Amino acid sequence: MMNHFSNPVLLKELKLRFRAFKSFSGLMFYLVVLCIFVAGFLLVYTQFTGTGFFRPSESFAMFAVLSMLQMGLVMFITPGLTAGAISTEREKQTLNILLTTTQSSSQIIIGKLLSSVAFLILLLIAGLPLYSLVFLFGGVSPSQLITIFLLYLLTLIAIGSIGIMFSTITKKTIVSMIATYGAMIFLAGITAFFFFIGMSMEQMSMAQGTSTNQTPFSPITYFWASINPGALMLTILYPDLATSLESLVGISLPIWIVYIIFYCLITILCLTIAIRKLRANMKTNR
Template sequence: MKVIFNNPVLFKELKLRFRSPKSFNGILFYLLAICLFVFGFIFMTTSSMGTSYFRPSESYILFTLLSFIQLGLVLFITPGLTAGAISSEREKQTLSILLTTSQSSFQIITGKLFSSIAFLVLLIVAGLPVYSLVFLFGGISPMDFAKVFLFLFVTVLAIGSVGIMFSTLIRRTIVSMIVTYGTMLFLSVVTGFLFLLMRQMTMFGSFTGTGMTTPSPSIVSHILASVNPAMLFASFTSPGIAGAILEVTQVKFPIWIGYLIFYILLTVLSLFIAIKRLRVNMKRSK
């Protein structure tokens, strides 16, 4: 832990990123957009219902929409922030200088990772006061709020680690970014499509001439649901979706536990590969 926080690479990258006016302008426009969405939703809902108050059920809908907006922010911005962390240094021909310093590979990789996702984490934290407006109208428990942000952080860390890994393995930033976005799309879109396909196959296979039979447990469908961020958040915000997933998979193991296991392992494996491959060319030259 001391090695992580006593990291010159991390401090240097944070200073360069947060001294730029673009960072604070980005936070400003993000908060303006979130405020416009929240107050616009409240105004349109109260106007359409002909009431002067906001119901707890409508507050829960707002909480769900905000959760998916945050998830989309994480999925589509994190690869752009991390996929060029190492490859850009290589393209600017400054990576060799960085490798000759006294910093270990672990410090360089973790410094680049945490500095890259720090801006995104700051965006999420800066939006908390606006996000917490849903508590004023009821319908949301603190546990729902904590679960969403815990899994947002796990997702940011995992996708950021994948981006750092590809940035280390691939020499060109644009190629690294494409591969990272491809991985993100596979985890968030392709797995969902495959789950729906497996659902249709399960329903078709369980239909007999005398009616519907109970489908057999499907481990593959459960794994697909467990690694898909959108399905996990949908199960948090809608108990009906959680019940539908259980009905399809017939596996009672909670998908949020599978999600944690998969993405923590993905984070550790990605960082391990990135650390091991960072100085591979220097070792060969010796």
């Protein structure tokens, strides 16, 4: 039974990744960035303001900005860990050897993905002591922290799946990384741009009196906001923003429902494509 569920590719990737010096140097860089931010934030709110103490409202502000910063770091690091998972094996000419083993395509793809996800989870766990400062000063509930970390997990799995897919269907690691970062920029930046464009057009339409409905209804604008990680995080941190968004777009469905469905579908689709194209690429390269 244990042999049926074992994944040698995952075990090999975990050993190689966690023994590499660049992994620990990356972890150190990640923690240094967070420490600099937390120290700077505390310095600004205590010394420069002249108050000499830290209030719970300021603690929540630090938690919100720290959460947004960590989300940005996770989205920046994830493509670099997953975009070269398969293409690197192809460039080293070890992919054909890996495919001749008894491991199935799904075991290879999922093993590559889970090894990267495990390292990213280590980054999130390593940053927990910094979050403990927030609980020391108050203003944040444990449920908010758990929700934020579940959001991190879903987002990094989805972006990692996109990176694995591009790494499988492309022959060069640099092309895969560019495509993965492009998809990440679309999800984080272009969707926000489309959302603001949609809101501007809706407000102009209502101001000119061309809208036939008394209440706004913008499903496309709502969709752009629903798949944006920053928008979802802001609505989780500030529930009033979620209420304002519902009134602006005219849809009362919480955006986290659409977010979960969309990113789960993206994950399944990308992993399915990667599994199907893994051995097809080997036949093409012969």
